[in-house]
Amino acid sequence: MDRYERVPIEEESREERVKKFALIDQPYTLEEAMIEGQRCLECAMPYCIQGCPITQDCRGYNVLVGQGKFDEAARLTLRDNPLATVLCKTCYHFCEDDCIMTGRGVPIAIRHLKRAALEFGKSDLLYVPSKRKDERVAVIGAGPAGLMAAWDLAVRGHSVTVFENEPFLGGQINTIPRYHLDPDDLDTDLARWRNLDITYVVGKRAGTDYTPKSLLEEGYEAVLVSIGASKARELGIPGENLPGVYHALPFLLAMNKRPEGLFGRTNRRIVVIGAGDVALDAARSARRLSGGGDVQLVYRRGPEDMKATEEEKMGGRIEGVQYVFFRSPKEILGTDHVEGLVVERTEHGPLDAKGRRTLVTVPNSEETIECDMVIVAVGEVADVSGFDPDYGFKFASMGWPEGTREGWMTDVEGVFATGGRSVVHAMGAGERAAAAIDAYLAKKHGRAPEPRPDPFGGPNPPELPSGYGGPTWTP
Numbered sequence: 001m002d003r004y005e006r007v008p009i010e011e012e013s014r015e016e017r018v019k020k021f022a023l024i025d026q027p028y029t030l031e032e033a034m035i036e037g038q039r040c041l042e043c044a045m046p047y048c049i050q051g052c053p054i055t056q057d058c059r060g061y062n063v064l065v066g067q068g069k070f071d072e073a074a075r076l077t078l079r080d081n082p083l084a085t086v087l088c089k090t091c092y093h094f095c096e097d098d099c100i101m102t103g104r105g106v107p108i109a110i111r112h113l114k115r116a117a118l119e120f121g122k123s124d125l126l127y128v129p130s131k132r133k134d135e136r137v138a139v140i141g142a143g144p145a146g147l148m149a150a151w152d153l154a155v156r157g158h159s160v161t162v163f164e165n166e167p168f169l170g171g172q173i174n175t176i177p178r179y180h181l182d183p184d185d186l187d188t189d190l191a192r193w194r195n196l197d198i199t200y201v202v203g204k205r206a207g208t209d210y211t212p213k214s215l216l217e218e219g220y221e222a223v224l225v226s227i228g229a230s231k232a233r234e235l236g237i238p239g240e241n242l243p244g245v246y247h248a249l250p251f252l253l254a255m256n257k258r259p260e261g262l263f264g265r266t267n268r269r270i271v272v273i274g275a276g277d278v279a280l281d282a283a284r285s286a287r288r289l290s291g292g293g294d295v296q297l298v299y300r301r302g303p304e305d306m307k308a309t310e311e312e313k314m315g316g317r318i319e320g321v322q323y324v325f326f327r328s329p330k331e332i333l334g335t336d337h338v339e340g341l342v343v344e345r346t347e348h349g350p351l352d353a354k355g356r357r358t359l360v361t362v363p364n365s366e367e368t369i370e371c372d373m374v375i376v377a378v379g380e381v382a383d384v385s386g387f388d389p390d391y392g393f394k395f396a397s398m399g400w401p402e403g404t405r406e407g408w409m410t411d412v413e414g415v416f417a418t419g420g421r422s423v424v425h426a427m428g429a430g431e432r433a434a435a436a437i438d439a440y441l442a443k444k445h446g447r448a449p450e451p452r453p454d455p456f457g458g459p460n461p462p463e464l465p466s467g468y469g470g471p472t473w474t475p
C-alpha cells in the first residue's frame, strides 16, 4: 500500500443510507487499522496534537495501532479523552486537518484509528479519583463542556454535582443524528466514570430551581455555568408558529428520542432553512424521515458562504438534498398546517465597511416553494433567563455564555462560565475551566496548583505505553 494513500473507509450506499437511521461509516478491520496506523510519520513536531482542543496524543495511538498494540492505544486514548466513544464517530477531526500528510497526500484517518483502538483494545477501563479534597464544585449543564469539567475536577479529587435541565445527560450530543453516532455511545463513555465522585441532578433548571449564587450559598465553593446555546434563533416571519414548522434542535432531538410524533404526516416535501452543520443534519435527517422525499435546503447566500463542514455538505449532496441558494424566506403559508414557503431572490450588493459582501433582495422576485414541513436552522443562543445580571456574562459569537475575567471567571467571585463550538472544543473549554477552578480553589485553600493526575491512578506524569517512544513535544 502506498504510504500517501489512506486505507479506504467503507460507507453505506446512498440508497441504503436514506432508508435507515444508522451509522454510515463502517469501522476498519483490525488489519486495515494497523496498515493505516503504519502510515503515521511520528512527526517530531506533531501538528495533530497541537491542533486538537484537548491535545490528545493522537500520534501516540496512531503508532500503537500500527504496531497492533490495541490495549495500549485504548488506554492512551482514554487517558486524555473521557468521551472517546462519542468523539471517535463525531469529532470534526481538527487533528487530521493539521496532519502533515495532508500536504503530501491524504491525512492519517486519526478519528477512525481512535475508533479501532477502542473497538480492538481493552476499553472497559475505570477512572479513579486522586486523593480526596474537601471542596464541593457545582457544574450547571451536562453537555460536553460541563461533563469534561466534572470529569477533570473529579479526577483531581473534588466532589462534583452536575445540575441539568433535561432528564438526560449529554446536551447537544443527544441531537447528533444516529447516522453519525450510536444511541448508547455516551453511556459507554460514562460507564467508565462510575467510581468518580460525581452526582447528577437532572430535570432541574438553573434560573428557576436554583441559581449559581444559591449554589454558592448552599456551600459549593465554585460553580461552572456550561449551559451551551440551545434556544433557537427565530426567523421573525409570519407563519413561523404554524403546525409543521420545527426548530432544528427539537426536530433532531425528536428524531433521536421520539420519532413517532414526527411520522404522523406524510412529510414528503420538507424545506430546511439555514446552511450550517445543524441545517445539514436536519436536511439529511429529513431525507430519512420522508423516506427519500423532496428535501430542499434554502439559503439566502451562495455555496461559498455555507458554514457547514465539507463532510456535511458532501453528505447532503450524496444523499440527495437539493440546495437552493440566494433565496431569503419571507413568509410561511398555511391555515391549519404548513403549505408553502414564500422566498425572495437575493444577490450580492456592494462591499460594506469591513469589506464583506452585502446582500440585497431583488424587487418583485417572490416565489413559493410548496412544502408540508419547514425546519428552521438559523442558529441558537443561550437562555440565561432567571440568571442574575451581576454575572456579567459575555457571549461567544455562537451564543453560549463565557466568563469575563481571566480564567473563565464571571464578575461574581467563584462563578465560571464556558462552552464550545464542537464536542471537542466544548471539552477543551471545560478542561481549561476545570483547571482554572482547581487553581482558584488551591489558592483559596493555600495549596500549590497541580497538574491533572493520571486518571487511571498510575504514576504522575503517566508512564508511556510500552513500544511507543512518546512525544518529543510537550503540549
Ligand SMILES: Cc1cc2nc3c(=O)[nH]c(=O)nc-3n(C[C@H](O)[C@H](O)[C@H](O)COP(=O)(O)OP(=O)(O)OC[C@H]3O[C@@H](n4cnc5c(N)ncnc54)[C@H](O)[C@@H]3O)c2cc1C
Pocket (backbone or CB within 6 Å): 090, 091, 092, 140, 141, 142, 143, 144, 145, 146, 163, 164, 165, 166, 169, 170, 171, 172, 173, 175, 176, 177, 180, 204, 205, 206, 207, 226, 227, 228, 229, 230, 249, 252, 277, 278, 281, 383, 400, 418, 419, 420, 421, 422, 423, 424, 426
Ligand atoms: C444537531 C447538532 C449536531 C452536531 N454535530 C456535531 C458533530 O457531529 N461533531 C461535533 O463535534 N459537534 C457537533 N455538534 C456541536 C456540539 O454538539 C456542541 O458544540 C456541544 O454540544 C456544545 O457543548 P456545550 O457543553 O458547550 O453545550 P451543550 O451541548 O448545549 O450543553 C449544555 C447543557 O446545558 C443544559 N442547560 C441549558 N440551560 C440550562 C439551565 N438553565 N439549567 C440547567 N441546565 C441547562 C442543556 O440542557 C444542555 O444539556 C452538533 C450540534 C448540533 C446541535
